[in-house]
Amino acid sequence: DAGITQSPRYKITETGRQVTLMCHQTWSHSYMFWYRQDLGHGLRLIYYSAAADITDKGEVPDGYVVSRSKTENFPLTLESATRSQTSVYFCASSESTGGETQYFGPGTRLLVL
Amino acid sequence: GQNIDQPTEMTATEGAIVQINCTYQTSGFNGLFWYQQHAGEAPTFLSYNVLDGLEEKGRFSSFLSRSKGYSYLLLKELQMKDSASYLCAVRRNTNAGKSTFGDGTTLTVKP
Numbered sequence: 001d002a003g004i005t006q007s008p009r010y011k012i013t014e015t016g017r018q019v020t021l022m023c024h025q026t027w028s029h030s031y032m033f034w035y036r037q038d039l040g041h042g043l044r045l046i047y048y049s050a051a052a053d054i055t056d057k058g059e060v061p062d063g064y065v066v067s068r069s070k071t072e073n074f075p076l077t078l079e080s081a082t083r084s085q086t087s088v089y090f091c092a093s094s095e096s097t098g099g100e101t102q103y104f105g106p107g108t109r110l111l112v113l
Numbered sequence: 114g115q116n117i118d119q120p121t122e123m124t125a126t127e128g129a130i131v132q133i134n135c136t137y138q139t140s141g142f143n144g145l146f147w148y149q150q151h152a153g154e155a156p157t158f159l160s161y162n163v164l165d166g167l168e169e170k171g172r173f174s175s176f177l178s179r180s181k182g183y184s185y186l187l188l189k190e191l192q193m194k195d196s197a198s199y200l201c202a203v204r205r206n207t208n209a210g211k212s213t214f215g216d217g218t219t220l221t222v223k224p
Contacts, residue, residue: 033211042117042200042214043156058211090155101146101158102212 003027006091006105014113019078021108023091031094032074033102034058034066036087043090049074081112117215119201124221125191133186133218135201146202146212147175147186156200159186188220196222 004025013019023032030051035043035058045058047066055066063085065077074093078085088109092102116138125131137145144163148156162168162177162184174187186199198219202212 035214040216042216043202044214045211048211059213101161104155104157106155 004091004093004103004105006089006108008108009106010109012111012113013081015081015083017081019081019110021076021078021089021091021110023074023076023105025072025074025091025093025103025105027093027095027103028071029093029095029103030071031096031102032068033092033094034064034074034076035090035092036060036085037090037107038087046076046089078110083112086110086112117201117203117213119199119215119218121216122219122221124223125188127191127193127222127224129191130187130189131191131220133188133199133220135184135186135215137182137184137201137203137215139182139203139205139213141205142179142203144204145175145177145184146204147184148200148202150198150200150217152197159199191222193222193224196220 007022033048034046037043044060046064049055049068052068052071068074088107090107091105094100094102118136146161147159149159150156160175167176172189177184198217200217201215204212
């Protein structure tokens with residue numbers, strides 16, 4: 001079924017390790033986003049991308065790296081994981097910047113020990 | 114920057130009506146979204162307001178007043194499955210599609 005998927009769904013890692021979270025969408029949406037959601041809080045934007053090879057920082061980009069070589073993929077890398085990066089990570093996509101909603105992936109639950 | 118305020122928690126009774134408020138302060142307003150998020154799941158779109166007034170979709174309605182920096186989500190004929198977090202998100206016209214989210218309101222519907 002088409003849509004937006006994330007992998008892995010659950011990840012446990014150790015402080016200092018590099019971790020990559022994958023996001024794939026089949027709608028050919030131009031815009032893609034990475035958010036983190038900490039327990040009891042709303043979503044905070046990490047990075048976003050307006051098109052392939054175009055990315056920009058959000059509210060909380062430190063410690064993260066993104067790339068977008070293909071429209072459908074938007075991986076998020078934690079270069080050296082820290083305990084403060086323990087969170088639920090959501091990827092989202094949208095067709096345009098008008099009234100179009102963002103469609104969210106199922107999330108990746110990351111625990112950094 | 115943007116400040117978005119929502120009540121943290123609300124409780125209502127099955128069959129009743131509940132109003133969840135959202136106030137915001139921003140420059141270059143370009144629309145307000147409401148999302149529903151069940152525990153352990155991803156947010157899903159409920160409504161979008163860019164002009165003042167009320168938008169109705171079945172049991173859910175959303176209202177916007179741009180001059181007051183105020184929106185509300187109205188849920189009618191509450192059902193147990195409406196127990197969830199409701200997220201208010203504001204988009205600025207300079208931010209190419211980016212939205213800033215409030216912390217969400219956790220609604221508990223009781224029998």
